[in-house]
Every structure is written in structure tokens, then in C-alpha cells.
Amino acid sequence: MYQDLKAYKNQPKDEQNTEIKARFEELCQTQTDFEFLNQALKRLQKNKEELLLVLERLELPLHNNLSERDIRDYVKKRKVSGSS
Secondary structure (H helix, E strand, O other): HHHHHHHHHHOHHHHHHHHOOOOOOOOOOHHHHHHHHHHHHHHHHOHHHHHHHHHHHOOOOOOOOOHHHHHHHHHHHHHHOOOO
């Protein structure tokens, strides 16, 4: 699905948009024998609009690597000093 989202960002097409949303719905409707996984899928379903916002706003990044990189130095200092 991530690869499809990347492809959609590069060349958006309405049929891709619909297909990605349908695949997301299908994924979230999946029932497994593992309650923890079922709960995770329910949380994904609840956050569907936020998770698929990139389909409406192509300028949004697909990952949060830049945000993670911004706080990395702070976290390293916190670990070394033993507190914040």
C-alpha cells in the first residue's frame, strides 16, 4: 500500500485514489485470531481520514522521518544525562 501511495503522489489518478481507499477498508475489515491485531486494525479504521489525508493533500509527506530527526539530539542528551 505504501508503494501505491508513493506512486499516487507522483502521478495522481482518480481510479488509484478509489482503489487505495478500498484496499484500506478491506485491510481494516480483516478479522484475525489475535485480539491485539484486531484492535490495531480498529484503531487504523478510526484514523482513516488522517492516515489517507495524503490522497487529498499531495504535499504531505508519507512518513515522519523529518520530525524524528528533529528531536533525535534531544533524546540522545536525555538518555546520556538520565533525565530531561
